[in-house]
Amino acid sequence: MLAIISSYKFKKIILFLFLAAICNYSQAARDSYELSVRELPNGEYEAVINYSTNMFCFTEVKPATSVEISGSDILIKSPDTNNPIFCFEPVPPIYEFEATAYIGPLEPGIYTVSWDQPRTFALSISFNTMRNHAIPSGSPWAIFLLALGMLAVAGTAIHTRSSSAPP
Numbered sequence: 001m002l003a004i005i006s007s008y009k010f011k012k013i014i015l016f017l018f019l020a021a022i023c024n025y026s027q028a029a030r031d032s033y034e035l036s037v038r039e040l041p042n043g044e045y046e047a048v049i050n051y052s053t054n055m056f057c058f059t060e061v062k063p064a065t066s067v068e069i070s071g072s073d074i075l076i077k078s079p080d081t082n083n084p085i086f087c088f089e090p091v092p093p094i095y096e097f098e099a100t101a102y103i104g105p106l107e108p109g110i111y112t113v114s115w116d117q118p119r120t121f122a123l124s125i126s127f128n129t130m131r132n133h134a135i136p137s138g139s140p141w142a143i144f145l146l147a148l149g150m151l152a153v154a155g156t157a158i159h160t161r162s163s164s165a166p167p
Contacts, residue, residue, distance in 0.1 A: 033061070035123040037103070037113055045103040047076055047113050049123070052096045059120045064101035072109060076101045078117035 034050045049061050062078040078099075101115065106129050114124040 033121045033123060035113065035115055035125045037111075037125065037127045039129075044105045045129070047074070047101045047103055047115060049099045049115065049121075050096070051099075052094055061097070061099035061120070062117060063099070064115070067101055067103060069103070069106075072111050074103060074111055074113045076113065076115040078115070078120075080118040081120060 032051060036048050036050070037045055038048055039045055047064075051061065059081055062081055064076045064078050066075075066077045068075045103113070108130050110126060110128050112124060112126045114122070116122045
């Protein structure tokens with residue numbers, strides 16, 4: 001009877017260690033998701049998560065169900081996935097994925113974006129929306145001033161040469 005109990009406890013311990021190892025790999029998979037923020041051509045912003053099948057444990061990123069902006073904090077939520085976390089060795093071909101969440105226009109400042117998907121990841125990043133806009137040198141006004149400046153410099157150079165010529 002004691003041998004049966006010991007064998008049962010041993011199997012239970014092995015099963016516990018196996019499950020702990022799987023949970024540990026699931027936690028490591030969270031580090032494989034990269035969060036960034038990019039400015040769109042119209043000056044608005046979106047959050048981006050990049051991930052691939054190159055990681056040991058893989059779960060898809062569900063589309064964002066809510067984006068809340070409160071001051072300088074932006075909270076993005078994705079629903080929990082009903083799919084199990086797949087753990088496997090990377091097998092070619094490796095697929096790259098990108099998930100985006102539209103944030104919208106933001107005033108200049110420093111913001112913190114947090115994107116959460118239960119059982120998969122909780123990511124956070126800070127970014128600055130201070131933009132250094134280029135001087136609009138292609139505008140008609142800038143071109144006019146540039147031409148006027150070039151004429152003034154050329155006129156001064158011509159006047160200087162003609163007045164310094166010997167009589």
